[in-house]
Amino acid sequence: MKTKMITLCVNGKDHRFEAPVNRTLLQALRDDLKLTDTKYGCGTGECGGCTVLMDGKDNVCSCLTLAVEAEGRHITTVGGMTREGELHPIQIAFIELGAIQCGYCTPGMIMKTAGILADNPNPTEEEIRKGLDGNICRCTGYEKIVLAVRRASEMMDTAQTRKVGGMSA
Amino acid sequence: MNTQTYVGKSVPKLDAREKATGQAIYAADLNLPGMLYGKIVRCLDFAHAKVLKLDLSEAAKVPGVVKVLGPKDVTQKRYNSGVLDLMVPEALGEMLGDIEDQHIFTDYVRHQGDAICGIIAESEEIAEIAAQKVKVFYEALPAYLTAEESSHPDAIQFDARKPGNRAFQLPEQMFPGNGYGWGDVDAEMAKADMVFEETFTLPKVKQCQMETHSYVALLDQSGRLNCWTSTQMPKCVQPKLARLFDLPISRVNLVQTTIGGGFGVRLGMVCEPETCAMAMAVPGRPVKVQLTREEDWLASESRHPGKYWMKLGVKMDGTPVALDARFMASTGAYFTHASGVPFTTGSWLTGMYKYGAVRYKGEAYFTNQAPSGAFRGYGNPQTNFALEQIVDRACNALNIDPVEWRKKWHKGAGDDGWCIGVPYSSCALDECLDRGAKAIGWKEKRAKYANQTGVMRRGVGVSVMNHTSGAMPMLLEHTTCTIKMNEDGSAVLTLSCSDLGQGSHTVLKQIAADTLGMPMDEIHILNNMDAAGFDIGSHASRTTYVGGGAVIKACEDVKRQLIERASIRLGVDKEDLELKDRQVIARSDASKKLSVKEICHSGVYNFTNPANGETNGVPGQIQGYASHFPAHNSPPFGACFAEVEVDTETGEVKVLELVIAHDIGRAINPMAVQGQLEGGAHQALGMVLTEETRYNDMGLCRNNSFTDYKMLGPVDMPRITTILVEQPDPIAPMGLKSVGEAGPVNPVGATANAISHALGIMFTEAPITPERVLKALNP
Structure with a gap:
């Protein structure tokens, strides 16, 4: 090759x-x-x-x-996503709301969430569900993942947290 | 001071941070020095064939190929990848008829995806190139896809030990007439005012765990076979590998990596034998095997599909005088769980209602499909689809409210349990039904949605279930646990219980922290299979129940030792001492106390004064130990309510809402319990609405991918309300009952019944796809 x-x-x-x-x-x-x-x-x-x-x-x-x-x-x-040991709000939300079980889909879910929120910082539940479509989770039924995305958007909104990955978005 | 308690709190999972940062190590993430890559070459073109000739010469010539292995280059021993042989006494195993019928590599293909040979190469890419150069000449045989086909008298016999390709039926010696239950079913059925009879068809549903089966194995310089695997049964796989490769257990180092979902698919061995056989061929070099998604689908087990015949006789007042049932399961290409699932499927049936008489027959037949095996619920979702629908049919005919009928006829505390002869210890199903009905608005919606005629029609349905917490007394239930107290008073909890993601390690640590009265972050869980004693593994919804019992006993052993030592040191009677706030204190005189840290420290750093021979405490490091066999199986019950909307023009079913009320006894970690119910609902809705592994006439799989096998996505999933009903079980540790396996059970029946309510049509075939709905609406 x-x-x-x-x-x-x-x-x-x-x-x-x-x-x-x-x-x-x-x-x-x-x-x-x-x-x-x-x-x-x-x-x-x-x-x-x-x-x-x-x-x-x-x-x-x-x-x-x-x-x-x-x-x-x-x-x-x-x-x-982590800076000097400090978790990103998306990671915090996933951990605290029980959006992680086996964890295998989690890296993809967190990056998908970052993309959703970069595009739309304040998504509705419907927008979150549509945004997550294409990322499969077999453990959670998506219920707590949807909640975690919502919580992350609120945390990023109120805390004026840094942009995802610190890139020039 | 430690006044915090953890039991009953939604503590985040212990490993959530590792998983959220990408630092959790799954088997495929391992990169060991000198690592080689193994590729299992599978038969993809036939479901049933003899290998006439296997030519590995061209594959072996590919630069970078280290070794190629055919069937004769590995152990000739046969095995059964399931673990029932380790769970029942030998005599019972023989009676159940379990056989070892699998080879590492085979020359007789029994399903598409059967393993033919193995390639070991310097890179994954080279292994794949070499795999393309393997030449196999087959003699095609007819493919049997159903029990009806394979049990035909002219069918080719898979195994001489199993005439008629019947892998299993309930043994005559145990159950005269090959069925179990009670009463005279035929006589009682004759007394019924109405009889409902139906045959239900159940699909082959895949676990679809997100991490495909992946392993690393290494025969190291000390002659030890090391195997890194995400098995959910480490202490069963370890002795099975030892037996297969003629090694003492001490020379099999089984390392459990982070488990990327299991749901039963990792119950027993999967591709550990192939991977280890490859590693045995290249001593000193690790071999990694990672299955592709398509391959995982073809090669690993699924839920048992089959036909479930059922006949229910009732009196006009609803009295269920008799139930007769027979489950004919397809066990697929190999025996694996052929006895376990068809046996247990009936337990959930006989365990549910107070029938006047009941008879259950369970059988399994070989077919040329991927083996069927364990999948969360172990026969219970199949029973739920059939039983809960036939009950609703009777209720409709008799004009009895389905919730009221279930409240009247379900079994409860003191009644004979799912295992006949073992009474139920508790039951909170009435409260589950009441609270669930209220939450979904049962009475209003049931009336409102009756007799609809529009394009979009709604319905509500209910379903109940029973399950178990561990498999006692049917199967071995045993978990060991060691708690070593460090010299600073912190602790190491050593056990071999698996955490598949459900959070069992978290809840076991919560239980330990509360029992010892210490903070969770001062307890470390060590999940090392050399260090840890036995645990049968994660199955039968047992880990919190049996593992929790073991943890409590081991903690009590630590407490006993702390109090004994404090008694000697303080000169106070043991009975007067208690453990409180990390100190042992005399109840009669609070000034007499010793800290846990001091007792532990002086046990380790124990010095003798040369002048007088006295020591500074009682010598010896404290370790608590338990080898725990639970006294019961404290079964949980549950009620599920579903509301659906059916589009009569497209046949599409949308589940609008699910209410799941679960009899949890006591929720150690409510968030984790909810997670089990919500995730289980996803699997249940898939089974009832969309999921089925399909094969063509040749027995070749048509949908071994996530595009062609439809699981519900985040948009498709309904809003789920979970209600945790906490009525502590009198026997269970801390009153807790199980939840994991219960998850995928009753949303199956509730959704089917809701569809039936919306359309007035009962669907006997799952999944209830738009095609089937349209066909039923336009016959």
Whole structure:
């Protein structure tokens, strides 16, 4: 397979490496960079488990994105949500409201939430549910995830918290 | 000082922070030095075939391939990936007819996805390239997709030990006539004023845990087989691997990684045998195996599909004089849970109502589909779909309110339980029904939605359920627990109970903290399988009930030792001493006290004064221990109410609201209990409305992906109201009863009954898809 030297900016840090051009962003993150916080759930964009944030606002399934396509973009994974040990309000809301059970969908759910709130800081319940569509959770019935997204939006609103991942959104 | 208590509070999950930051380690996240990648090559083109020739030569030549393994390159021992053999006495196992019929790699394909050989390579990509170069020549055999087909006299026999491809029926020696129950069903049925008879068809539903099956295995330099796995039964998988590979248990190091959902699919071994066999072939090098989603679907177990025949006889006043039932389950390609599920399915049936007489027959037949196995509820959702609908049919015919009928005829405390001969210890079902009915507006909506004629029609339905907290006395119930007190008074709680995400470690720590009267953050849970003693595993909704009982006993053992030592040191009778605020204090004289920390510290740092030979305390580090066998199974009950809207033009069913009232005894962590009910409802609604693994005529799966197998999404899910009814069980630890397995049960029947209320049509086939609704409306 043809390879290309690329630089991926993940959670504010540049990583330069040689990637086969067919390498997905998910494979690059997990296998090349050993950043295993982003999860494989289906590899075909059906479950949203591998969702990351591009440039602080756009959600993509990293399994459907080629690593070479991600060059020049700011990629935020769930591992980039915490700053100096301080949790992001989305993470706090997910923890406190019981939106996490097995936790396997959680990295994708949190990044999806970041995308939803970047686009619409004050979503209604219906907008939250529509926004989360495409991210599958088999543990919670979505009930507490929906509540957590709502709580996160309130926390970010009132606390004037920093933007997701600190990117230039 | 510690005056805080934890039991009854919605403490966030212990591992939530790790999971929210992406730092929880699942098996596929492991990257060990020198790690190789294993690929299981599966038969994808046939559901039933003989392997005539397997040519691995081209695959072996691919640069980067380390080894290729065919059926003869691994142990020839057969196994059963299920664990019933470890849960019942040998004689009972023989009577139930459990057999070992699985091979690591096979030359006789019994379902699409059966494992043919294994490739070990330097990278996952190389392993996949090599897998493409494996040449297999098959002789195709006819595929049997239902029990009716495989039990045909001309059908090819899967296993000489199981004539007629009948894997299981209730054993004659235990149950004359191959059925259990009570009374003379035929005689009582003859006395009925009305009889309702129906055959229900139940779908093959997949657990769909989000983490696909993934493992790392390593035969290390000391000759130990290490296996990292997200199994929900670590202490059963460990001895099963030991037996399969002829090793003592002490040479199998089983490391339980974070479990990305289980719901029963990890009950027993899944692909641990294949992964370990590959690791055994390359000593000193770890081998990682991660299944793709499509592969996970084809290769791992599902809920048992089948036909459920049922006949209910009632008097005009509603008296259920007799119930006759027979569940013919498809167990799929291998035996696995062929005895357990068809056996237990009837327990929920006989355990529910006070029938005059009841008879249940359960059977399982081999088919050329992926094996059926354990799935949260273990036969209970199947029973709920059939029983609760036939009860409603009788209520409708007799013009009796379905809630009132259930209140009158459900079993309760003191009645014979789901396990015949073991009476129910408590039952709060009446309160569940009352509070649930009020919350959904039962009476008003029941009247309002009667006789609708418009395009959009609404209905409300009710369903009740019983379940269990652990499988005592039917199956082995045993959990051990050790609590080591550190020299500063903090503690390490060592056990092998699994946390699949439901939060069992959190609630066990809450229980420990309250029993010892200390803060949760000074207790560490150690889940190391070398260090921890036995626990049968996470199944039968048992972990909080049995694990909690073990934790309490081990904590009481610590308290006993603390008080004994304080008694010696203070010269006060043990009976006069109590543990309070992390001190042992004399009730008669509060000035006489010793801190827990001081007792623990002086036990470890115990010095002898050379001058007089005296020590500074009682020597020895304190450890509490319990090897706990519960006395009962304190069964929970529950009532679910559903409101639906059916579009009669499209056939679409929208669930508008669910009210779930659960008889929890005592909620140790209310938020976690709610989470179990809400998540369970998602699985139940999927089973009743959309979910079914489908096969074509060849036995090839048509929908082993999340696009083609429809689970409800966040938009599809209704608003869920949970009501936790807390009437403490008199026998249970802290009065608690189970919830996990109860989750996916009664929303099944409640939704089906709500649809029936909306349309006046009972659906006997699940899932109730738009196609089926339209077909029923336009026959």
